[in-house]
Amino acid sequence: MSRVAYVNGLYVVHADAGVHVEDRGYQFGDGVYEVCEVRAGRMVDERRHMERLVRSLRELRIRLPMPLHALGVVLRETVRRNRVRDGFVYLQVTRGVARRDHYFPVPEVPPSVVVTARRVDAAKNEALAIEGVAVITVPENRWDRVDIKTVGLLPNVLAKQAAREAGAREAWFVDADGHVTEGGSTNAWIVTQDGVLRTRPAEHGILRGITRTVMFEVAEQLQLRIEERAFTVAEALAAREAFLSSATTIAMPVVRIDGQPIGGGSPGPVVRKLRELFHSVAEIAR
DSSP, X not given: OOOEEEETTEEEEGGGOOOOTTBHHHHHOOEEEEEEEEETTEEBSHHHHHHHHXXXXXXXXXXXXXXXXXXXXXXXXXXXXXXXXXXXXXXXXXXXXXXXXSSOOSSOOOOEEEEEEEEOOXXXXXXXXXXXXXXXXXXXXXXXXXXXXXXXXXXXXXXXXXXXXXXXXXXXXXXXXXXXXXESSSEEEEEOTTSOEEEOOSSTTSOOOHHXXXXXXXXXXXXXXEEEOOOBHHHHHTSSEEEEXXXXXXXXXXEEETTEEOTTSSOOHHHHHHXXXXXXXXXXXX
């Protein structure tokens, strides 16, 4: 069965899907996106993702393209048409199509909306979590508003590619003060030697990940303490455990940073518990 994409009001064959050459997302990266996990055919934390979408649109002064309930119908229909049981659904909203000009279009044009859905091999992801992953560190070189989930991801792309070429799964950005900000597509965490979860405060320096937000609730159920405080690479190397979080990785153990092992060089018990409990705490559509 061919994959299906939603593009500006139409469900089309994925291979034939496209946007206008002067769509501002293509020309300027003038748009935002969300990625939502699909588990057993149901969307995970849809409400939270839509709340963050609204915030991102507001920050860029792009209007919501349709009511949220209608957007939810489109997301679920795209998942259904692609027969995705385990995977994710991707939503992108741009300022729309207009003559190339740095100024906002006048008069305002309709936002462009693209939705795709893709299956993932859940067993493969679980196997990866059992082994753990490696990360490298790279200098922080992104703009100051990474708290907005924009489609302008070139620094992230270059960082992720550098990680792949180094045999790692992710790259952690490190700021001028030597503190880890976040990964190319994930939030970064450590577990200190005294068992405290530590992650950078979700201010302008990082994206407020939805999975990161839910992880606070999971930690509460496990009676784990969380510190929202930046950590250095040296602190990460000295940690008991480290891990990544995102909609596509959940809690993914980090076992090496820049080639050096973390803890015993294998996934630890804290991240395993966080991963096991996550979906019992997350909001899963019925």
